[in-house]
Amino acid sequence: MADGPLRELGETLRAARKGERCSGAVLASRAGVSQPTVSRVESGQRVASVEAVEQLIAALPFSQEEAKRLTLMARDAYALTSSEKRVDAGVSLVPGAGRKLLTSASVVWGFQNAMVPAVLRVPEYATAAGGGAGSFADWDRVLADEGKSFRFVVTESALRTWPGSGEFMPAQLEHLLTFAERANVSLGVIPWGRGLPMMPPHGFTLCDETGVLVETFTAEMTLTGQKHVTPYQDAFEALTAVAVTGDDFRRVVEGVAADITRFIQLIH
Structure with a gap:
């Protein structure tokens, strides 16, 4: 299930990509990630590592301040997840x-x-x-x-x-x-x-x-x-x-x- 910060992050990335008239496949190639990763991030779902999210942010035309804000948002969300220990993981x-x-x-x-x-x-x-x-x-x-x-x-x-x-x-x-x-x-x-x-x-x-x-x-x-x-x-x-x-x-x-x-x- 998508949580609040990741959902907001995904919607922001999708809007930026569409504003560029850029397909998910093109963005994936530009960022060096798989196309399914683009889809999952944009839908607010977690992927294997926060680095993939950071690569997507860097591949889109955000201002320096906005890119920094989104990167910190992603890191905070993933840090929270990694700190929650699951006995069944x-x-x-x-x-x-x-x-x-x-x-x-x-x-x-x-x-x-x-x-x-x-x-x-x-x-x-x-x-x-x-x-x-x-x-x-x-x-x-x-x-x-x-x-x-x-x-x-x-x-x-x-x-x-x-x-x-x-x-x-x-x-x-x-x-x-x-x-x-x-x-x-x-x-x-x-x-x-x-x-x-x-x-x-x-x-x-x-x-x-x-x-x-x-x-x-x-x-x-x-x-x-x-x-x-x-x-x-x-x-x-x-x-x-x-x-x-x-x-x-x-x-x-x-x-x-x-x-x-x-x-x-x-x-x-």
Whole structure:
């Protein structure tokens, strides 16, 4: 959530940028930061460090006095945050911590480059992946909450690989298309042949601005604290920018489903 000083700071920077007829991408290049960082600062949200905010201030045509005032405002806001110790900030391997975070979040973002996101798996996929059919019921209840907002991005490669025999994949892909029609769900896919702005080494799930869930081969890590959350938020925004949604998402998924159906028919 944005606090008062950062909201005021963000609005001031946005007004200055628009007064210059400067896009967020141009300002990001001029300041030496990422475009998602510009968006987050302008919306009053915190980023990884105050230095990025100072770079944005320096890149805009403020007077010397105004630039100094805004820089001090940013430093005071970030100093206040760093002085507030949080017992849950860091890395947790406690079983169930991630699920608790997910069920309490109002906004959930997820990226996967190898598998269908856990919260979108049909029971057969979940069982083949080792999660058990019971886990599907838990995620289904989470998705049924219309008060939550969900955004997921997957690579096309993640849709063309599967655990087990894969006989359930046509139903799994139809399940994705059905969820894409929900008002509180946005699904995107990064098609084959499209370059990525970065290649995350693993999938991840963001819960509000509170934490990140990262599933490894042996455990599920829950990362909290701004130094962990902000880089994942920036990565998700960058990946979203190269994903297709809506009708284009449907076309890619339907194409994958047709290919997999033909493959399954050939081997059976």
